[in-house]
Amino acid sequence: MADSPSAQRPFDAIPDGDPVISFRDVHKSFGDKHILRGISLDFPRGRTTVVIGPSGTGKSVCMKLIVGLLVPEKGDVWVGGTNVPDAPEKDLMSVRRRIGMMFQDGALFDSMSVGDNIAFPLRRHTKLREAEIHDAVDHALEQVGLPGIADRAPSALSGGMRKRVSLARAIITKPEIVMFDEPNSGLDPLTSDEIDSLISRMKEELGITFIVISHDIVGTFAVADKIAMLYNGHLVASGSPDEILHSEEPILRRFLARNMDLPALPGAKP
Amino acid sequence: MSALAAGVRKVGAYAWFTVDCVRATVTHGVPWDRVMSESYKVGIRSFPVLFTMALFVGSNLAIQGHAAFSTLGGGNLVGMFVALAGVREVCPLLAATMVAAKAGTEMAAQLAVMRTKEQIDAIEVMAIDPRSELVAPSIIAVMLTLPALTVLTIAVSLISSMLVAVYQLGVDRGEYLSFLVGYLTAYDLFAATAKSVVFGLIIATVSGYFGFFSERGARGVGQATNRAVVTMCIVIITLNFALTSILYG
Numbered sequence: 001m002a003d004s005p006s007a008q009r010p011f012d013a014i015p016d017g018d019p020v021i022s023f024r025d026v027h028k029s030f031g032d033k034h035i036l037r038g039i040s041l042d043f044p045r046g047r048t049t050v051v052i053g054p055s056g057t058g059k060s061v062c063m064k065l066i067v068g069l070l071v072p073e074k075g076d077v078w079v080g081g082t083n084v085p086d087a088p089e090k091d092l093m094s095v096r097r098r099i100g101m102m103f104q105d106g107a108l109f110d111s112m113s114v115g116d117n118i119a120f121p122l123r124r125h126t127k128l129r130e131a132e133i134h135d136a137v138d139h140a141l142e143q144v145g146l147p148g149i150a151d152r153a154p155s156a157l158s159g160g161m162r163k164r165v166s167l168a169r170a171i172i173t174k175p176e177i178v179m180f181d182e183p184n185s186g187l188d189p190l191t192s193d194e195i196d197s198l199i200s201r202m203k204e205e206l207g208i209t210f211i212v213i214s215h216d217i218v219g220t221f222a223v224a225d226k227i228a229m230l231y232n233g234h235l236v237a238s239g240s241p242d243e244i245l246h247s248e249e250p251i252l253r254r255f256l257a258r259n260m261d262l263p264a265l266p267g268a269k270p
Numbered sequence: 271m272s273a274l275a276a277g278v279r280k281v282g283a284y285a286w287f288t289v290d291c292v293r294a295t296v297t298h299g300v301p302w303d304r305v306m307s308e309s310y311k312v313g314i315r316s317f318p319v320l321f322t323m324a325l326f327v328g329s330n331l332a333i334q335g336h337a338a339f340s341t342l343g344g345g346n347l348v349g350m351f352v353a354l355a356g357v358r359e360v361c362p363l364l365a366a367t368m369v370a371a372k373a374g375t376e377m378a379a380q381l382a383v384m385r386t387k388e389q390i391d392a393i394e395v396m397a398i399d400p401r402s403e404l405v406a407p408s409i410i411a412v413m414l415t416l417p418a419l420t421v422l423t424i425a426v427s428l429i430s431s432m433l434v435a436v437y438q439l440g441v442d443r444g445e446y447l448s449f450l451v452g453y454l455t456a457y458d459l460f461a462a463t464a465k466s467v468v469f470g471l472i473i474a475t476v477s478g479y480f481g482f483f484s485e486r487g488a489r490g491v492g493q494a495t496n497r498a499v500v501t502m503c504i505v506i507i508t509l510n511f512a513l514t515s516i517l518y519g
Contacts, residue, residue, distance in 0.1 A: 067395050096397035107392035109384075121396045124301075124403075173396075 011080035011098060011176055019078075020045035020177065020209055021066055026075035028061055035061050036072070037233035043226075048203055048210040050220045052255070053230035059213040060104075062230070063179050066211070067099055068092045080176075097125065100170030104181045106162030108154035108169075114141075115150030118169045125173065140168040143205070144198060160191035164198065171202070177209040178202075184216040196222040217256060221245075229255065287401075287482065288475045291409060294402035301407055308411035312373040313419060320368050320419055321426055327364055328427030331356050332434040336441065346441050349449035352431045357424050357454055358518070362462045363510055364427075365420040366469035369412065370502040374477040377408050378498035381481025382491040390482070405478035409471065416470035417463040424462060461517040468513060469506050476502045 014020050019042035028036040035058040043049045051059045064070040065077050068084045077084045080098065082091050108117045118137045122128055128136070134150075141147050144164040154162060163183060170178055183199065184192040196219045203210055203223065214220050220227060221241050228238040229252050237244060237252040244252065335351030381404060384390050393400040428450070435441040477498045484494035 064391075069391055069394060093397045096395055099395065101392070101395045103388050103392055105387065107388040109389055109392075110387075121398070124396070124398050 009081050014045050014080065016046040017044050019043060020080055021211070022076070022078040023062070023065075024076040024078070026062075026065065026072045026077060028058065028065065028070065028072045035233055036230075038075070039230070039233070039235050041228055041235055041238060043209065043211055045209050046207060047225035048199070048212060048223050049226040049228065050212040050214055050224040051228050051230060052214055052217070052220055054215065054255070057230045058233055059215075059230055060181055063101070063181055063211065063213055066179065067096055067101065097173070098176045100173065100175035100178045102163060102167045102170050102178070102180045102183060104185055105159075106154065106157075106166040108157075108162060108165060110154055112154075113150065114152050114154060114157070114165050117154065117165060118150070118172055121169065121173050136172055137168075140172045141165075143171065143202070144168045145194075158191075159186050160195060163187075163195060167198070167202070171206065175208070177211065178206075180210065180212040180214075182213055182215070184214060184219045192216065192219060195219070199223045231255075283483075284475070284479050287479045291401045291405045291475065291478065294399040295406040295409075298399050298402040300410065301403060304403070304407035305410050308407045309415050311376070312369060312408075312411050313415035316369055316372050316415075316419060317422065319372060320365060320423055323364060323368060324361070324423040324426035325430045327360060328352070328356065328430035329434040331360065331427065332431035332439065335431075336435060336439045345439070346445040347449055348431070348435045348439070348441055349446040349451075350453045352428060352435075353450050353454040353458070356427050356431065357458050357462060359510070359514065361423045361427055362420050362465040362469065363506070365416060365423045365466060366473065366506050367503060369416055369419065369470075370473045370477075370506065371499060373412065374473045374502050375495050375499050377474070378477040378481035378484075379491055379495045381405075381478065382484035382494040385482065385484050386486045386488075386491060400482070405474070405482060408478060409474040412474040413467055413470040416473070417466045420462055420466040421459070424459070461513075464517070465510065465513050468509060472505050472509065473502055476505065 011020065021043035023039050023041045026036050026039045027034070039058075039062070041051075041062075051062060053059050061070060065072055066079060066084065068087065071085050075085075079095050082095050084092065084095060087095065108114070109120070112120070115134070115137045118140055119133045122133050122136060137150055138147070141150060144167050146161060146164050146168070149157075149161075149165075154165070157165065167178075167180075180199065183195050187195065199210065199212065200223050210223070212220070212223060224241050226239065227241055227244045229236050229244075229249075231251050237247050237249045239247070245256075247253070331352050332348050335348040335355070336345050339345050339347045339351065381390070384404070390400045390404070393403055432443070432446055432450075435446050436443045480494045480498040480501070484490045
């Protein structure tokens with residue numbers, strides 16, 4: 001499997017449950033800060049994989065490597081038949097068109113209304129008529145539980161609403177993979193629960209691959225089919241929620257117990 | 271030596287960014303809706319400030335020209351002075367520096383904020399090239415609107431200088447116009463607009479470069495804006511010398 005992950009095959013040839021994204025010995029540094037130290041991890045198709053770990057451990061870096069916003073110093077990042085770090089621009093664009101992303105703070109364009117934000121990728125990638133685009137925007141807003149706010153400005157939205165609008169924009173092009181960057185960060189517990197419910201509902205409705213970056217333990221077990229934990233640039237645990245819950249891995253146990261005062265792994269910089 | 275190497279690297283990075291913007295525009299096409307909104311922002315919203323400055327720069331040129339030539343008994347040569355100094359040098363520079371200060375800094379700050387708020391990342395993840403989406407429309411908009419603004423600046427400064435020369439300094443209107451028309455040629459207008467096209471390219475690409483590659487956070491936005499305006503002004507002034515040497519040398 002390590003030499004020939006199924007993610008080396010095109011999207012359409014990957015059965016449900018087989019890896020659609022595969023990291024192989026991925027290293028990434030920023031200056032002298034070694035963030036990822038040889039990560040190998042699979043993300044199964046049609047499942048929700050949650051990557052957990054303390055802040056600054058490289059979770060968001062993994063997400064940016066998948067869409068080619070960052071390039072690793074070493075290793076492969078296979079996404080549906082394309083090794084992203086080596087991909088020519090045309091192939092990279094093709095990978096990106098199959099992926100939607102909900103950003104931590106929404107990353108909505110301040111100069112546009114909510115509706116125009118959601119319509120943006122449709123206007124750039126399709127030749128749909130304006131009436132069809134309006135219908136698609138209304139449908140996407142209904143899917144994320146925010147009907148009738150297309151005319152509002154992003155600045156008039158709460159943190160939770162901005163994340164939902166960001167999700168609506170991510171799913172409007174019907175991607176095969178949706179990534180969530182810290183969907184619960186900065187939210188109160190009730191709104192956080194609403195976002196978890198929304199992710200679970202979208203998972204049922206869309207049946208596509210979800211990747212969630214989180215350090216929220218409750219939310220992780222609410223949505224995950226698979227959980228992977230990063231710590232100091234290493235993958236310290238990976239498995240089903242049940243396997244993770246019963247794991248004897250000490251760092252994972254401490255993390256689950258919300259003890260963030262974690263010891264360094266051998267070979268890791270303090 | 272390392273500072274020189276760093277400087278050369280930055281110029282190289284800027285040149286590559288400019289080429290990349292052109293390449294992205296050719297590959298992905300031009301979002302004309304954004305070109306229109308940028309043109310409005312640069313052209314219409316810059317004009318009131320530029321109009322005011324051109325009004326008083328023209329009047330001061332008349333006063334200074336009259337003061338200088340009066341001592342030689344040629345106060346009526348003020349029209350020639352305005353044609354040579356104003357049309358050929360001051361007006362293109364005035365329009366360019368004004369657009370750099372107003373629209374250029376706005377572009378740099380806007381891009382830097384978009385970088386900070388991950389909006390540029392969002393555009394990339396949507397499989398849209400942010401250079402063709404965000405920077406290329408500004409390049410086209412500034413290169414189209416700055417020549418028009420320069421011609422308007424010339425017109426306003428000529429009118430204001432004539433009004434001051436005739437009604438404040440007592441220069442004969444016929445003589446003023448005769449010297450103005452005698453020295454002002456179509457080539458001068460061509461040279462002024464040619465300069466402004468080059469200045470427009472510099473303003474859009476320099477502000478785009480510093481905004482696009484800014485560091486995240488409030489400090490990054492401030493630095494990007496500051497570096498953009500300083501670089502634009504230095505490059506425009508330096509290039510103006512080179513262009514004048516080429517066009518009139």
